[in-house]
Amino acid sequence: MLGKEALQNPVHREARIHVIGMEPEGLSTEDLRFSGLFSRCSLLVGGDRQLKTLTGPLPPDIERLTIRGKMEPIIDRLRPFQEQSSSEVAVILASGDPLYYGIGSTLIRAIGKESLAFYPAPTLVQRAFSLLGLPWEQSTVISFHRPDSPEEIPHTGLGNLLAFYTDGSDGPRKVLLAIEKDPFLKKRLNEFTVLENIGLDGQTIRLFTPEKLDLLRETPFAPLNVVVVTLNPSD
Structure with a gap:
């Protein structure tokens, strides 16, 4: 039996x-949303x-693949499921919303959306703004956690509230470097907040003002972190 969400959507x-x-x-x-999918899952894919x-029972003969860098081997293993007529399915575990700075765009380009169904969860950025009590409909979200991430912060459509997905422990320092290389942003920097281990043991929120940036450079951060930056209004 499919999970409740899959039953309600013919695409799923x-x-x-x-x-x-x-x-x-x-x-x-x-x-209950996904138990039917997991019971029929013959291929389970995800990051480490x-x-x-992931907890709970799985089929005893399930195949597991860990995503480590290149996606080509994963895509090749998924292709048979495009044509498969049996009831078996492949399940890919992603972080947050797979279609928001996630694995979804890569899968759609390689496989086609007709073979895919997506089930989003709240994103880390969404949860970061909730923890800070900040409305975020006017925010700009930038990814620094992919190989093709920009080294500069684009000014187009830039407001006073920025959020960054980072690529690990050194991510906050990379974001700070990008800001300091840009005179327009450097002079407007108001607060630089690093949120670590959101939802996990050791959840921490560290706020740095421009006077405390040397401390930021020396602080060891957890690999799972999100950065939120507030800027002063431009002149």
Whole structure:
């Protein structure tokens, strides 16, 4: 039996590759939304953190693939599910919303959206703004966690509230470097906040003002972090 969400959506019923967004706290295969999918899953794909935080029973002969860098081997293994007529499915575990700075765009380009179904979870940026009590409809979200991430922060459409996905422990320093290289942004910097381990043990929020940036450069950050920057209004 399919999970409740898949039953309600005809696109999900036809798909054989299901991309499930996870929150940092993890996910149970007994979650009623997805239990039917996991019971029919013959291929489970995900990053190391997602696979480790998935709990609950799985089919005994399930194949597991860990995403480590290049996606080509993963894509090749998923292709048979495009044509497969059996009830077996592939499940890909992602972080947050797979279609928002996530794996979704890569999968759509390589496989086509007709074979895919997506199930989003709240993103880390969304949760970061909630923790800070900041409305974020006017924010600009920038990814510094992909190989093709920009080294500069674009000014087009830039407001006074920025959020950054980072690529690990050194991510906050990379964001700071990008700001300091840009005179327009450097002079407007108001607050630089690093949120670590959102939803996990050791969740920490560190706020740095321009006077405390030397401390930021010396601070060791957890690999799972998000940066939120507020800027003073431009002249």
